[in-house]
Amino acid sequence: MNILHLDSSARKDESISRKLAKDLVNNLKKDNDQVTYRDISSNIPFIAGIKGAGFIIPEEERNEEDKKLFKFSDELVDELLAADTIVISTPIYNFGPPAAAKAWFDMVARAGRTFAYEPTGPKGLIEGNKKVYLIVSSGGVPIDSPVDFCTPWFKQALNFLGITDIKVIDASQLNKSDENLKKAQQEVNSL
Numbered sequence: 001m002n003i004l005h006l007d008s009s010a011r012k013d014e015s016i017s018r019k020l021a022k023d024l025v026n027n028l029k030k031d032n033d034q035v036t037y038r039d040i041s042s043n044i045p046f047i048a049g050i051k052g053a054g055f056i057i058p059e060e061e062r063n064e065e066d067k068k069l070f071k072f073s074d075e076l077v078d079e080l081l082a083a084d085t086i087v088i089s090t091p092i093y094n095f096g097p098p099a100a101a102k103a104w105f106d107m108v109a110r111a112g113r114t115f116a117y118e119p120t121g122p123k124g125l126i127e128g129n130k131k132v133y134l135i136v137s138s139g140g141v142p143i144d145s146p147v148d149f150c151t152p153w154f155k156q157a158l159n160f161l162g163i164t165d166i167k168v169i170d171a172s173q174l175n176k177s178d179e180n181l182k183k184a185q186q187e188v189n190s191l
C-alpha cells in the first residue's frame, strides 16, 4: 500500500492537525507500506501569472515558466495517482482551507490527467478505491456547520477528481474544549 501524507498547517511543532496526521499514518502503516510525505503549507506556487487557460496550454506553446509549473504539477499528480490511502491534515483558516491547500489542489486538478471535460460535463479520472482521511482542526467553527467552507470544499474538490471515499476526523472547536480533540485522538488510535 502507498500512503500519501499531506500537511497544510502553517504551524509546525505546535500544530494539532499535523500531530493527528502523524499518529494516523503511523497507525495505518504496515511493514511493507510506502509513505510519501509532502508538506503543502509552503513551496506550492500559485497558478497566477500562467498565460492562456491554465493547464491546457499545448506543449509546443509552453514557455520556460510554464514548463517548470507543468513539471511540478506532474510530480504532485503522480504522487496522488500512486497513493492508495491519502491522509490530509488541514486547519480552517478564515472559514476555508489554507490558501496553500488550495494552491496544492490547483496543481493537481489537471484536465486530461485527473479530470476530463466530457459532453455531459467534467468527469473525475481518478479511479480505484482510494481512501482519504481528512483531519480538520479549527478554533471555533464546528465541522460541517454553515460557516465551515473548508470540509465541504475538500470533499467537493476530491469528488471532482473521482475520489469519493472520504473519512473526516473532526478536531474542531479546539478553543472551546478538548472534547473533539480527545475523540479525534481516540479515532486515530483505533485505526
Ligand SMILES: Cc1cc2nc3c(=O)[nH]c(=O)nc-3n(C[C@H](O)[C@H](O)[C@H](O)COP(=O)(O)O)c2cc1C
Pocket (backbone or CB within 6 Å): 009, 010, 011, 014, 015, 016, 017, 018, 090, 091, 092, 093, 094, 095, 096, 137, 138, 139, 140, 141, 142, 173, 174
Ligand atoms: C490565519 C488563521 C485563520 C484562522 N481562521 C479560523 C477560522 O476561520 N475559524 C476557526 O474556527 N478557526 C480559525 N483559526 C484557528 C485554527 O483553525 C486552529 O488554531 C487550528 O487548531 C489550527 O490548526 P493546527 O493546530 O493544525 O495548526 C485560524 C487560525 C489562523 C492561524
